[in-house]
Amino acid sequence: MLLRERTLLFGDAKSLVGIITEPAPSDEVQARPAVILLNSGILHRVGPNRLHVRLARRLAEAGFPVMRFDYSGIGDSRPRTDSAPFARSALAETRECMDLLAASRRVRKFLLAGICSGADSALSAGAQDDRVTGVALIEPYAIPGPAFPLYQYRRQILDPRSWWRLLRGRSEILGSLRAHPAEPAPSDPPAAASAALEPTPDFDSIVPSRGEFVRRVKGLVERGAGVCFVYSSESPAYFNYLVLLRREMRRPRAKGRVRVQVLKQTDHVFTPLAVQDVLVETVRDWALTIGS
Amino acid sequence: MVICNPFGQEYIRAHRSLRELAKRLAETGFHVLRFDYFGCGDSGGDGDEATLDQWLRDISAAIAEVQETSSSPKFALVGLRLGATLSALLAAQRGDVERLVLWDPILDGAAYLKELRVAHEGWLRDHAQGRRGAAEGEPLREALGFSISPALASCVEQLRLVPDDWPSAKALVIDHRSFPGAQVWVHEDGVNRILVPHAVLESITSWLGSACS
Numbered sequence: 001m002l003l004r005e006r007t008l009l010f011g012d013a014k015s016l017v018g019i020i021t022e023p024a025p026s027d028e029v030q031a032r033p034a035v036i037l038l039n040s041g042i043l044h045r046v047g048p049n050r051l052h053v054r055l056a057r058r059l060a061e062a063g064f065p066v067m068r069f070d071y072s073g074i075g076d077s078r079p080r081t082d083s084a085p086f087a088r089s090a091l092a093e094t095r096e097c098m099d100l101l102a103a104s105r106r107v108r109k110f111l112l113a114g115i116c117s118g119a120d121s122a123l124s125a126g127a128q129d130d131r132v133t134g135v136a137l138i139e140p141y142a143i144p145g146p147a148f149p150l151y152q153y154r155r156q157i158l159d160p161r162s163w164w165r166l167l168r169g170r171s172e173i174l175g176s177l178r179a180h181p182a183e184p185a186p187s188d189p190p191a192a193a194s195a196a197l198e199p200t201p202d203f204d205s206i207v208p209s210r211g212e213f214v215r216r217v218k219g220l221v222e223r224g225a226g227v228c229f230v231y232s233s234e235s236p237a238y239f240n241y242l243v244l245l246r247r248e249m250r251r252p253r254a255k256g257r258v259r260v261q262v263l264k265q266t267d268h269v270f271t272p273l274a275v276q277d278v279l280v281e282t283v284r285d286w287a288l289t290i291g292s
Numbered sequence: 293m294v295i296c297n298p299f300g301q302e303y304i305r306a307h308r309s310l311r312e313l314a315k316r317l318a319e320t321g322f323h324v325l326r327f328d329y330f331g332c333g334d335s336g337g338d339g340d341e342a343t344l345d346q347w348l349r350d351i352s353a354a355i356a357e358v359q360e361t362s363s364s365p366k367f368a369l370v371g372l373r374l375g376a377t378l379s380a381l382l383a384a385q386r387g388d389v390e391r392l393v394l395w396d397p398i399l400d401g402a403a404y405l406k407e408l409r410v411a412h413e414g415w416l417r418d419h420a421q422g423r424r425g426a427a428e429g430e431p432l433r434e435a436l437g438f439s440i441s442p443a444l445a446s447c448v449e450q451l452r453l454v455p456d457d458w459p460s461a462k463a464l465v466i467d468h469r470s471f472p473g474a475q476v477w478v479h480e481d482g483v484n485r486i487l488v489p490h491a492v493l494e495s496i497t498s499w500l501g502s503a504c505s
Contacts, residue, residue, distance in 0.1 A: 005334075019334055042486055044307050046333050049437030053334065076311060195473040195489040198308075234421050267419035271412075271437040 018069025
Protein backbone atom coordinates (compact mmCIF):
# COMPACT_ATOMS: atom_id res chain seq x y z
CA MET A 1 0.00 0.00 0.00
CA LEU A 2 1.15 3.51 -0.79
CA LEU A 3 1.93 5.44 2.39
CA ARG A 4 2.39 9.14 2.87
CA GLU A 5 4.66 10.59 5.56
CA ARG A 6 4.76 14.23 6.56
CA THR A 7 6.41 16.29 9.24
CA LEU A 8 4.00 18.24 11.43
CA LEU A 9 4.86 21.05 13.82
CA PHE A 10 2.28 21.63 16.52
CA GLY A 11 1.70 22.88 20.05
CA ASP A 12 1.32 26.48 21.17
CA ALA A 13 4.70 27.57 19.83
CA LYS A 14 4.69 25.03 16.98
CA SER A 15 7.70 23.57 18.74
CA LEU A 16 6.62 19.93 18.88
CA VAL A 17 7.91 17.82 15.99
CA GLY A 18 5.95 14.85 14.75
CA ILE A 19 5.79 12.62 11.71
CA ILE A 20 2.47 11.33 10.52
CA THR A 21 2.29 8.18 8.44
CA GLU A 22 -0.97 7.88 6.55
CA PRO A 23 -2.46 5.34 4.21
CA ALA A 24 -3.86 6.48 0.88
CA PRO A 25 -7.25 8.09 1.56
CA SER A 26 -10.26 5.80 1.51
CA ASP A 27 -13.60 5.43 3.30
CA GLU A 28 -12.22 2.62 5.39
CA VAL A 29 -9.37 4.82 6.62
CA GLN A 30 -11.78 7.53 7.78
CA ALA A 31 -13.32 5.04 10.17
CA ARG A 32 -10.07 3.90 11.75
CA PRO A 33 -8.82 5.53 14.96
CA ALA A 34 -5.48 7.30 14.81
CA VAL A 35 -2.55 5.68 16.58
CA ILE A 36 -0.12 7.85 18.55
CA LEU A 37 3.27 6.43 19.50
CA LEU A 38 4.79 8.08 22.57
CA ASN A 39 8.49 8.61 23.36
CA SER A 40 10.38 5.92 25.22
CA GLY A 41 12.45 7.85 27.75
CA ILE A 42 14.75 10.28 25.95
CA LEU A 43 14.82 8.29 22.71
CA HIS A 44 13.53 10.40 19.84
CA ARG A 45 10.45 9.58 17.83
CA VAL A 46 11.98 6.71 15.82
CA GLY A 47 11.73 4.69 19.04
CA PRO A 48 14.05 2.10 20.54
CA ASN A 49 15.67 0.15 17.71
CA ARG A 50 13.58 2.22 15.24
CA LEU A 51 10.52 0.29 16.38
CA HIS A 52 8.19 3.29 16.16
CA VAL A 53 8.97 3.68 12.48
CA ARG A 54 8.28 0.02 11.81
CA LEU A 55 5.09 0.13 13.88
CA ALA A 56 3.90 3.32 12.18
CA ARG A 57 4.36 1.93 8.68
CA ARG A 58 2.87 -1.46 9.45
CA LEU A 59 -0.17 0.12 11.12
CA ALA A 60 -0.60 2.61 8.27
CA GLU A 61 -0.57 -0.31 5.82
CA ALA A 62 -3.49 -1.67 7.82
CA GLY A 63 -5.33 1.63 7.35
CA PHE A 64 -4.47 3.60 10.51
CA PRO A 65 -3.11 7.13 10.47
CA VAL A 66 -0.13 7.01 12.84
CA MET A 67 1.64 9.89 14.55
CA ARG A 68 4.97 9.64 16.31
CA PHE A 69 6.25 12.83 17.86
CA ASP A 70 8.79 14.17 20.31
CA TYR A 71 7.70 15.54 23.66
CA SER A 72 9.19 18.94 24.48
CA GLY A 73 12.88 18.69 25.31
CA ILE A 74 13.20 15.27 23.64
CA GLY A 75 14.45 14.56 20.11
CA ASP A 76 13.83 17.57 17.88
CA SER A 77 11.17 19.30 19.97
CA ARG A 78 12.26 22.43 21.83
CA PRO A 79 12.16 22.46 25.62
CA ARG A 80 9.17 24.18 27.19
CA THR A 81 9.54 27.68 28.46
CA ASP A 82 7.43 26.99 31.54
CA SER A 83 8.57 24.73 34.34
CA ALA A 84 5.78 22.16 34.02
CA PRO A 85 6.87 18.77 35.36
CA PHE A 86 7.10 15.98 32.78
CA ALA A 87 3.96 14.25 34.09
CA ARG A 88 1.90 17.36 33.31
CA SER A 89 3.63 18.41 30.07
CA ALA A 90 3.49 14.88 28.61
CA LEU A 91 -0.22 14.66 29.30
CA ALA A 92 -0.87 18.11 27.84
CA GLU A 93 1.22 17.42 24.73
CA THR A 94 -0.43 14.05 24.11
CA ARG A 95 -3.77 15.87 24.19
CA GLU A 96 -2.45 18.56 21.86
CA CYS A 97 -1.48 15.83 19.44
CA MET A 98 -4.99 14.36 19.63
CA ASP A 99 -6.52 17.82 19.15
CA LEU A 100 -4.34 18.38 16.09
CA LEU A 101 -5.40 15.10 14.47
CA ALA A 102 -9.03 15.66 15.42
CA ALA A 103 -8.98 19.09 13.77
CA SER A 104 -6.88 18.29 10.71
CA ARG A 105 -7.86 14.66 10.02
CA ARG A 106 -11.32 14.56 11.60
CA VAL A 107 -10.22 11.66 13.78
CA ARG A 108 -12.53 11.00 16.73
CA LYS A 109 -10.91 7.95 18.32
CA PHE A 110 -7.35 7.27 19.31
CA LEU A 111 -5.14 4.36 20.24
CA LEU A 112 -2.10 5.28 22.33
CA ALA A 113 0.96 3.08 22.39
CA GLY A 114 4.35 3.28 24.01
CA ILE A 115 7.34 1.25 25.09
CA CYS A 116 8.79 1.67 28.60
CA SER A 117 8.00 5.23 29.80
CA GLY A 118 5.92 5.64 26.61
CA ALA A 119 3.57 3.01 28.02
CA ASP A 120 3.25 4.99 31.24
CA SER A 121 2.46 8.11 29.21
CA ALA A 122 -0.13 6.14 27.20
CA LEU A 123 -1.82 4.82 30.33
CA SER A 124 -1.85 8.23 31.98
CA ALA A 125 -3.33 10.04 28.95
CA GLY A 126 -5.66 7.17 28.06
CA ALA A 127 -7.13 7.04 31.56
CA GLN A 128 -8.01 10.73 31.40
CA ASP A 129 -9.37 11.16 27.88
CA ASP A 130 -12.47 9.40 26.62
CA ARG A 131 -11.35 9.78 23.02
CA VAL A 132 -8.83 7.03 23.72
CA THR A 133 -10.40 3.69 22.83
CA GLY A 134 -7.33 1.56 23.33
CA VAL A 135 -3.84 1.59 24.82
CA ALA A 136 -0.90 -0.67 24.00
CA LEU A 137 1.35 -0.85 27.06
CA ILE A 138 4.64 -2.34 25.97
CA GLU A 139 7.02 -3.05 28.84
CA PRO A 140 5.63 -0.34 31.10
CA TYR A 141 8.17 0.84 33.62
CA ALA A 142 7.97 -1.02 36.90
CA ILE A 143 9.70 -0.68 40.22
CA PRO A 144 10.50 -4.32 40.91
CA GLY A 145 9.93 -4.25 44.66
CA PRO A 146 11.44 -6.67 47.16
CA ALA A 147 9.56 -9.74 45.91
CA PHE A 148 10.91 -9.59 42.35
CA PRO A 149 14.39 -11.07 42.96
CA LEU A 150 12.80 -13.97 44.84
CA TYR A 151 10.42 -14.58 41.94
CA GLN A 152 13.29 -14.51 39.46
CA TYR A 153 15.38 -16.75 41.72
CA ARG A 154 12.56 -19.30 41.98
CA ARG A 155 12.09 -19.35 38.21
CA GLN A 156 15.77 -19.93 37.66
CA ILE A 157 15.97 -22.68 40.24
CA LEU A 158 13.16 -24.45 38.42
CA ASP A 159 14.85 -24.00 35.05
CA PRO A 160 17.22 -26.90 34.26
CA ARG A 161 19.24 -24.67 31.92
CA SER A 162 20.20 -22.52 34.91
CA TRP A 163 21.77 -25.53 36.61
CA TRP A 164 23.67 -26.40 33.46
CA ARG A 165 25.04 -22.86 33.37
CA LEU A 166 25.92 -23.09 37.08
CA LEU A 167 27.93 -26.24 36.40
CA ARG A 168 29.74 -24.45 33.60
CA GLY A 169 30.52 -21.54 35.89
CA ARG A 170 28.15 -19.14 34.10
CA SER A 171 25.30 -19.07 36.54
CA GLU A 172 22.95 -16.16 36.89
CA ILE A 173 21.11 -17.74 39.83
CA LEU A 174 23.11 -15.87 42.43
CA GLY A 175 23.44 -12.93 40.09
CA SER A 176 19.68 -12.48 40.09
CA LEU A 177 19.83 -11.66 43.76
CA ARG A 178 22.79 -9.38 43.36
CA ALA A 179 21.19 -7.60 40.41
CA HIS A 180 18.43 -6.15 42.53
CA PRO A 181 20.07 -4.87 45.69
CA ALA A 182 17.93 -3.30 48.37
CA GLU A 183 19.90 -0.09 48.06
CA PRO A 184 19.93 1.76 44.75
CA ALA A 185 22.88 0.80 42.59
CA PRO A 186 25.62 3.41 42.40
CA SER A 187 25.11 5.58 39.37
CA ASP A 188 27.57 5.76 36.49
CA PRO A 189 30.73 7.66 37.28
CA PRO A 190 30.07 11.35 36.75
CA ALA A 191 30.68 12.43 33.20
CA ALA A 192 33.87 14.39 32.78
CA ALA A 193 33.68 18.09 32.05
CA SER A 194 33.88 17.34 28.33
CA ALA A 195 30.46 15.66 28.38
CA ALA A 196 27.75 16.85 30.70
CA LEU A 197 24.31 15.68 31.64
CA GLU A 198 21.59 18.08 30.60
CA PRO A 199 18.25 18.43 32.38
CA THR A 200 16.40 15.18 31.70
CA PRO A 201 12.63 14.82 32.15
CA ASP A 202 11.65 13.18 35.40
CA PHE A 203 10.21 9.95 33.99
CA ASP A 204 9.64 8.56 37.46
CA SER A 205 6.97 11.23 37.88
CA ILE A 206 4.69 9.43 35.42
CA VAL A 207 5.06 5.99 37.01
CA PRO A 208 1.83 5.41 38.88
CA SER A 209 1.72 3.78 42.28
CA ARG A 210 0.71 0.14 42.15
CA GLY A 211 -2.80 1.02 43.27
CA GLU A 212 -3.10 3.78 40.69
CA PHE A 213 -1.77 1.47 37.97
CA VAL A 214 -4.52 -1.04 38.69
CA ARG A 215 -7.19 1.67 38.94
CA ARG A 216 -6.22 3.17 35.59
CA VAL A 217 -6.23 -0.16 33.77
CA LYS A 218 -9.55 -1.19 35.31
CA GLY A 219 -11.02 2.21 34.50
CA LEU A 220 -10.08 1.85 30.85
CA VAL A 221 -11.51 -1.66 30.65
CA GLU A 222 -14.73 -0.63 32.39
CA ARG A 223 -15.34 2.15 29.92
CA GLY A 224 -14.92 -0.31 27.04
CA ALA A 225 -11.41 0.60 25.90
CA GLY A 226 -9.06 -2.14 24.75
CA VAL A 227 -5.77 -2.79 26.49
CA CYS A 228 -2.83 -4.67 25.02
CA PHE A 229 0.04 -5.60 27.34
CA VAL A 230 3.29 -6.73 25.76
CA TYR A 231 6.02 -7.99 28.06
CA SER A 232 9.42 -9.52 28.05
CA SER A 233 8.94 -12.75 30.01
CA GLU A 234 11.63 -12.01 32.60
CA SER A 235 10.92 -8.34 33.17
CA PRO A 236 9.89 -6.70 36.44
CA ALA A 237 6.99 -5.19 34.48
CA TYR A 238 5.60 -8.65 33.74
CA PHE A 239 6.06 -9.60 37.36
CA ASN A 240 3.98 -6.54 38.29
CA TYR A 241 1.28 -7.70 35.90
CA LEU A 242 1.26 -11.19 37.40
CA VAL A 243 1.03 -9.87 40.93
CA LEU A 244 -1.32 -6.97 40.40
CA LEU A 245 -3.52 -7.68 37.43
CA ARG A 246 -3.57 -11.29 36.30
CA ARG A 247 -6.63 -12.24 38.33
CA GLU A 248 -8.40 -8.96 37.65
CA MET A 249 -7.87 -9.30 33.91
CA ARG A 250 -9.13 -12.88 33.58
CA ARG A 251 -12.65 -11.89 32.57
CA PRO A 252 -11.72 -8.95 30.31
CA ARG A 253 -9.21 -11.22 28.58
CA ALA A 254 -11.87 -13.84 28.01
CA LYS A 255 -14.10 -11.14 26.50
CA GLY A 256 -11.29 -9.94 24.25
CA ARG A 257 -11.01 -6.52 25.89
CA VAL A 258 -7.54 -7.22 27.15
CA ARG A 259 -4.72 -8.95 25.35
CA VAL A 260 -1.48 -10.07 26.97
CA GLN A 261 1.51 -11.08 24.88
CA VAL A 262 4.62 -12.35 26.61
CA LEU A 263 7.75 -12.56 24.51
CA LYS A 264 10.58 -14.86 25.51
CA GLN A 265 14.33 -14.52 25.17
CA THR A 266 14.25 -10.80 24.77
CA ASP A 267 15.26 -7.67 26.61
CA HIS A 268 13.28 -4.63 27.69
CA VAL A 269 13.59 -2.88 24.30
CA PHE A 270 13.27 -5.94 22.04
CA THR A 271 16.75 -6.03 20.58
CA PRO A 272 16.48 -9.33 18.63
CA LEU A 273 14.98 -8.63 15.19
CA ALA A 274 12.88 -11.80 15.32
CA VAL A 275 11.21 -10.51 18.50
CA GLN A 276 10.68 -7.08 16.93
CA ASP A 277 8.75 -8.79 14.12
CA VAL A 278 6.45 -10.49 16.64
CA LEU A 279 5.96 -7.25 18.57
CA VAL A 280 4.99 -5.30 15.46
CA GLU A 281 2.51 -7.96 14.34
CA THR A 282 1.05 -8.22 17.86
CA VAL A 283 0.31 -4.50 18.01
CA ARG A 284 -1.06 -4.47 14.47
CA ASP A 285 -3.39 -7.42 15.10
CA TRP A 286 -4.60 -5.88 18.35
CA ALA A 287 -5.20 -2.49 16.71
CA LEU A 288 -7.24 -4.18 13.99
CA THR A 289 -9.49 -5.86 16.55
CA ILE A 290 -9.98 -2.60 18.45
CA GLY A 291 -10.08 -0.23 15.53
CA SER A 292 -12.24 -2.07 13.00
CA MET B 293 27.13 22.03 6.74
CA VAL B 294 25.88 18.50 6.33
CA ILE B 295 25.91 16.25 9.38
CA CYS B 296 26.40 12.55 8.71
CA ASN B 297 25.02 10.17 11.32
CA PRO B 298 26.53 7.04 12.79
CA PHE B 299 24.76 3.71 12.32
CA GLY B 300 22.33 1.68 14.41
CA GLN B 301 22.43 1.95 18.19
CA GLU B 302 25.14 4.61 17.91
CA TYR B 303 22.74 6.72 15.85
CA ILE B 304 20.03 6.47 18.51
CA ARG B 305 22.38 7.46 21.32
CA ALA B 306 24.08 10.30 19.42
CA HIS B 307 20.88 11.92 18.12
CA ARG B 308 20.65 14.52 20.85
CA SER B 309 24.32 15.49 20.60
CA LEU B 310 24.14 15.95 16.84
CA ARG B 311 20.98 18.03 17.19
CA GLU B 312 22.82 20.21 19.67
CA LEU B 313 25.79 20.45 17.29
CA ALA B 314 23.49 21.55 14.46
CA LYS B 315 21.93 24.18 16.70
CA ARG B 316 25.31 25.59 17.72
CA LEU B 317 26.57 25.68 14.13
CA ALA B 318 23.38 27.41 13.03
CA GLU B 319 23.81 29.97 15.81
CA THR B 320 27.30 30.62 14.43
CA GLY B 321 25.71 31.47 11.08
CA PHE B 322 25.99 28.24 9.09
CA HIS B 323 23.17 26.55 7.21
CA VAL B 324 23.06 23.05 8.67
CA LEU B 325 21.27 19.95 7.45
CA ARG B 326 20.79 16.80 9.50
CA PHE B 327 19.17 13.89 7.75
CA ASP B 328 18.71 10.13 8.00
CA TYR B 329 20.16 7.71 5.47
CA PHE B 330 17.84 5.42 3.53
CA GLY B 331 16.52 2.66 5.79
CA CYS B 332 17.49 4.62 8.92
CA GLY B 333 15.64 6.91 11.34
CA ASP B 334 12.71 8.76 9.77
CA SER B 335 13.78 8.10 6.18
CA GLY B 336 12.12 5.65 3.84
CA GLY B 337 13.12 2.03 3.47
CA ASP B 338 13.87 -0.87 5.75
CA GLY B 339 17.19 -1.39 7.46
CA ASP B 340 17.82 -4.61 5.56
CA GLU B 341 17.63 -2.73 2.23
CA ALA B 342 20.44 -0.35 3.12
CA THR B 343 23.78 -0.24 1.29
CA LEU B 344 26.83 1.99 1.66
CA ASP B 345 26.53 3.14 -1.97
CA GLN B 346 22.99 4.30 -1.28
CA TRP B 347 24.13 6.16 1.82
CA LEU B 348 26.90 7.91 -0.15
CA ARG B 349 24.26 8.99 -2.68
CA ASP B 350 22.08 10.17 0.22
CA ILE B 351 24.90 12.39 1.50
CA SER B 352 25.30 13.85 -1.99
CA ALA B 353 21.54 14.54 -2.08
CA ALA B 354 21.85 16.28 1.29
CA ILE B 355 24.75 18.36 -0.05
CA ALA B 356 22.66 19.43 -3.07
CA GLU B 357 19.84 20.38 -0.74
CA VAL B 358 22.02 22.50 1.55
CA GLN B 359 23.70 24.15 -1.45
CA GLU B 360 20.30 25.16 -2.77
CA THR B 361 19.05 26.37 0.60
CA SER B 362 22.18 28.39 1.33
CA SER B 363 22.65 29.57 -2.28
CA SER B 364 26.31 28.73 -1.83
CA PRO B 365 28.34 26.02 -3.58
CA LYS B 366 30.68 25.69 -0.57
CA PHE B 367 29.92 23.06 2.01
CA ALA B 368 31.50 21.03 4.78
CA LEU B 369 30.77 17.53 6.05
CA VAL B 370 30.68 16.65 9.74
CA GLY B 371 30.50 12.91 10.39
CA LEU B 372 30.41 10.77 13.50
CA ARG B 373 31.69 7.15 13.51
CA LEU B 374 30.44 5.44 10.32
CA GLY B 375 29.17 8.84 9.19
CA ALA B 376 32.72 10.19 9.44
CA THR B 377 34.06 7.33 7.35
CA LEU B 378 31.39 7.89 4.72
CA SER B 379 32.15 11.63 4.73
CA ALA B 380 35.83 10.96 4.10
CA LEU B 381 35.06 8.47 1.31
CA LEU B 382 32.72 10.89 -0.39
CA ALA B 383 35.16 13.79 0.01
CA ALA B 384 37.85 11.72 -1.74
CA GLN B 385 35.42 10.83 -4.55
CA ARG B 386 34.03 14.32 -5.12
CA GLY B 387 36.98 16.59 -4.46
CA ASP B 388 34.76 19.61 -3.74
CA VAL B 389 34.30 19.25 0.02
CA GLU B 390 35.52 22.50 1.56
CA ARG B 391 36.09 21.18 5.10
CA LEU B 392 35.75 17.84 6.82
CA VAL B 393 35.17 16.96 10.47
CA LEU B 394 35.86 13.30 11.24
CA TRP B 395 34.58 12.57 14.73
CA ASP B 396 35.87 9.18 15.82
CA PRO B 397 35.78 7.74 12.30
CA ILE B 398 35.70 3.99 11.79
CA LEU B 399 39.14 3.25 10.42
CA ASP B 400 38.80 -0.50 9.91
CA GLY B 401 35.43 -1.83 8.79
CA ALA B 402 36.23 -5.45 9.58
CA ALA B 403 37.23 -4.56 13.14
CA TYR B 404 34.04 -2.49 13.49
CA LEU B 405 31.86 -5.45 12.45
CA LYS B 406 33.74 -7.62 14.91
CA GLU B 407 33.09 -5.09 17.69
CA LEU B 408 29.40 -5.05 16.79
CA ARG B 409 29.29 -8.85 16.85
CA VAL B 410 30.88 -9.02 20.29
CA ALA B 411 28.68 -6.23 21.68
CA HIS B 412 25.53 -7.84 20.29
CA GLU B 413 26.41 -11.26 21.65
CA GLY B 414 27.24 -9.75 25.05
CA TRP B 415 23.97 -7.81 25.15
CA LEU B 416 21.92 -10.90 24.34
CA ARG B 417 23.79 -12.97 26.91
CA ASP B 418 23.21 -10.40 29.64
CA HIS B 419 19.69 -9.26 28.77
CA ALA B 420 17.89 -11.71 26.50
CA GLN B 421 17.78 -14.90 28.54
CA GLY B 422 19.80 -17.31 26.51
CA ARG B 423 19.18 -16.04 22.99
CA ARG B 424 22.31 -16.36 20.87
CA GLY B 425 23.68 -14.10 18.15
CA ALA B 426 25.35 -15.27 14.96
CA ALA B 427 27.71 -18.18 15.56
CA GLU B 428 31.44 -17.86 14.87
CA GLY B 429 31.89 -17.93 11.12
CA GLU B 430 28.26 -17.10 10.38
CA PRO B 431 27.61 -13.71 8.80
CA LEU B 432 26.40 -10.93 11.10
CA ARG B 433 22.83 -10.07 10.10
CA GLU B 434 21.83 -7.88 13.03
CA ALA B 435 23.57 -5.91 15.74
CA LEU B 436 22.10 -4.31 18.85
CA GLY B 437 18.60 -4.03 17.42
CA PHE B 438 19.44 -3.08 13.83
CA SER B 439 19.57 -5.16 10.72
CA ILE B 440 22.73 -5.48 8.63
CA SER B 441 22.10 -6.61 5.08
CA PRO B 442 24.64 -8.88 3.37
CA ALA B 443 25.38 -6.04 0.93
CA LEU B 444 25.98 -3.59 3.77
CA ALA B 445 28.15 -6.02 5.72
CA SER B 446 30.37 -6.81 2.74
CA CYS B 447 30.94 -3.11 1.97
CA VAL B 448 31.60 -2.21 5.61
CA GLU B 449 34.05 -5.11 5.81
CA GLN B 450 36.15 -3.47 3.06
CA LEU B 451 36.30 -0.02 4.70
CA ARG B 452 39.77 1.30 5.48
CA LEU B 453 40.53 4.89 6.37
CA VAL B 454 43.77 6.64 7.22
CA PRO B 455 42.80 9.99 8.76
CA ASP B 456 46.40 11.26 8.54
CA ASP B 457 45.86 11.42 4.76
CA TRP B 458 43.86 14.58 5.33
CA PRO B 459 45.75 17.87 5.68
CA SER B 460 44.99 19.52 9.00
CA ALA B 461 43.98 22.76 7.32
CA LYS B 462 41.19 20.87 5.58
CA ALA B 463 40.12 18.27 8.10
CA LEU B 464 39.59 18.13 11.83
CA VAL B 465 39.87 14.67 13.37
CA ILE B 466 38.24 14.30 16.78
CA ASP B 467 39.43 11.44 18.95
CA HIS B 468 37.23 10.84 21.99
CA ARG B 469 40.30 9.85 24.02
CA SER B 470 41.20 13.53 24.14
CA PHE B 471 37.79 14.26 25.66
CA PRO B 472 37.22 11.86 28.57
CA GLY B 473 33.59 10.83 28.97
CA ALA B 474 32.62 12.07 25.52
CA GLN B 475 31.78 8.69 23.96
CA VAL B 476 28.09 9.56 23.73
CA TRP B 477 27.39 6.90 21.13
CA VAL B 478 28.15 4.07 23.55
CA HIS B 479 27.51 5.75 26.88
CA GLU B 480 24.51 4.49 28.83
CA ASP B 481 23.64 8.09 29.55
CA GLY B 482 23.16 8.56 25.81
CA VAL B 483 20.10 6.36 26.06
CA ASN B 484 18.76 7.03 29.56
CA ARG B 485 19.75 10.59 30.36
CA ILE B 486 20.55 13.52 28.15
CA LEU B 487 24.31 13.64 27.73
CA VAL B 488 25.92 16.29 25.55
CA PRO B 489 29.70 16.38 24.91
CA HIS B 490 30.12 20.13 25.21
CA ALA B 491 33.89 20.18 24.75
CA VAL B 492 33.71 18.17 21.51
CA LEU B 493 30.91 20.34 20.14
CA GLU B 494 32.85 23.45 21.10
CA SER B 495 35.97 22.15 19.28
CA ILE B 496 34.01 21.41 16.13
CA THR B 497 32.12 24.69 16.16
CA SER B 498 35.15 26.88 16.77
CA TRP B 499 37.32 25.02 14.20
CA LEU B 500 34.65 25.29 11.51
CA GLY B 501 34.04 28.91 12.47
CA SER B 502 37.66 29.85 11.86
CA ALA B 503 38.37 27.39 9.01
CA CYS B 504 35.38 28.54 7.00
CA SER B 505 35.62 32.27 7.67
